[in-house]
Amino acid sequence: MSDATRIRQRQYLETLIQRYTQRTSGSKQVAQTYRSVLADPRTTEGFNPLTKELCYLIVGKRSSGSKVWDIDGNEYIDVIMGFGANLLGHNPAFIKDALTEQLEYGIHLGPQAEQVGEVAALISELTGMQRVTFSNTGTEAVFTAIRLARAATGREKIAVFSGSYHGHSDGTLVRNQIVDGHSRTVPPAIGVASNVVENVIVLDYGNPQSLEVIQAHRNEIAAVLVEPIQSSRPNLQPKEFLLQLRALTQELGIALIFDEMVTGFRLHLGGAQAWFGVEADIATYGKIVGGGLPIGVIAGKAHYLDQIDGGLWQYGDDSSPRVQKTFFAGTHCKHPLAIAAARAMLTHLKQAGPSLQQELNQRTAQFVEQLNTCFATHEVPIRMAQAGSFFGLASAGNSTATTHEAAAIGMSLLRYHLFDRGVLLKGEGGGFLSTAHTDADLDRIITAARDSIEELQEGDFLPRPSKQLVQQAS
Structure with a gap:
């Protein structure tokens, strides 16, 4: 790399840092003020x-529809969408x-929530x-x-399967590691009990x-735990494998x-079971069901x-729980x-019917196709994949561009450029x-x-596309 290129990169980075940190100064100040007490x-x-000066979370002030506004008053199109x-x-x-109505009635935790049976029945009906x-x-x-x-x-x-995420309990925090030419199951982080790997394949x-x-x-195996479409690899959708696994x-x-x-x-x-036509013994849900609540x-x-409860029994006869309970x-x-x-959420989904997901899935497919066209036109060696209405990295090519230090930094900077232009997305890309x-x-x-990529190319953090491709695109 020439000295001239290094100078352009340094000047470019300084300009970006100044622009971004001024725009989001409130978020940066919150990060600095509470870092000593808030472990995040x-x-x-x-x-x-x-890029240390850019390393802080956007602090949200309010949200509505597809938008989030931060404490500096900036508006963002949100594709994190509560993960x-x-x-x-x-x-x-x-x-x-629904929340306002319940707040009027109170938050009583000892007695049974009035609507819990109805919610269980809705989940049973929709999932089978x-x-x-x-x-x-x-x-x-999951645990x-x-x-x-x-x-x-x-x-x-x-x-479990490599690449899946099943929460942060010790029992599912494992990964494979090659040691002396052999694959070993090990904890992925310090503090995770080493003996948990004994019971995980x-x-x-x-x-x-x-x-x-x-x-x-x-x-020896009690269960096979599957993330049917891995959030880290939405392009991997092995229906035939899942059918064989079920059998x-x-x-x-x-x-x-x-x-x-x-x-x-x-x-x-009906979730991934309906999507793949595979009936699981147990399924775990969350996120969408709560409508934003945990x-x-x-x-x-x-x-x-x-x-959980000993099984079914009735009043007015001699029946009783017959199944041994776990804790x-x-x-x-x-x-x-x-x-x-x-x-409220499940009732809405039931009334909307399958077309809600079908239409959103189709819009997401078209959107991802447009993104990939943009990347290809600018010779950026990444491609996105879509599964239903979520999307993420399918590949980040193996060309010299991706192994080049400047290009690697450039791909990281792309996220900050999108933030700067009012788009919130997940840390690893996608959403x-x-x-x-x-x-x-x-x-x-x-x-x-498109504008972010072109700016990064002008700053020599991403390779410039060939003139021929640019002319074809125009």
Whole structure:
């Protein structure tokens, strides 16, 4: 790299930092003021000494529909959308009304929430699952599902797939690592108990050889835990593999658990089970169900869910709980506000029918196609993939451009450029569309992406496209 190029890059970076930090000075001040007391893992995502001055979260002031406004008054088109929770956009009026009504009645945690049975029935109707229970978070829902599988089968091990995310409990925080030429299962971070890996097998998602491993450990595995479409790899949608996995686990008496925190009620009204035509034994939901409030759902066949309460019995006869219970508890499970929001949300989805997801999925596919055309036109070596109404990186090519230090920084800077142009997206790129996003919103995102790329190319942080391609595009 020439000295002239280095000078241009430094000047460009200084200009961007000054412009961005002035625009979002309130957010930066909040980060600096409370860093000593607030331990927040998201504040150091993508930390780089060169871009240190840009490394802080945008602080939101209010939100409505497809938009968020920060404490400096800047407006953003939001495609983070509560990390997938806000299928209908921010602050839908009917959710707000349901919460306001419940607040008038109070927040009583000892007695049963009045609407909890109705919400369970709605989830059962929409997903096809026999029984339902509630937790506070997705992490809780997943480790409860695993506990139910272990209790039902009497086995200890679970199988998960590399690239999946199942929350932050020790029991699912594992990864494969090559040591001395051999694959080993290890914790992914310090502080995670090392002995948890003894009961977890990490497999390659979509690889038929994974089925052979499950077969070999058939007498040890209680459950196979699957993120049907991995949030980190939306381009991987192995329907045939899932059908084979379902047949195998059914044959071997292994519980098949679908983690549908992202896919549930977003891909399809019936979630990934309906999308792929695969019936899981247990499924976990959250995010969308709560309409923006925290909630976790564990739903499944009575054979597994009966271990929550002992199974069915009736008044007026000699029936009683016949199934041995496992332990499950939580003060804020079935919180009245979360249940009120869930009832309103699920009722809305039921009334809207499958067309809501179908239409949003189609709009997302068209949007991602436009994004990829923009990247290709400017010879930016990344491509996005879409699954339903969420999208993320499918590839970040292997050309010298991506291995070049300046280009790597440039790809990181692209996110800040989009923030600067009023677009909020996830840290690793990609995001979620909602029914609140308009065509004008999507056009604005495409324009922001194009202008950001061109500015980064002018600053020598991304390679400039060939003249021929630019002429063809124009």
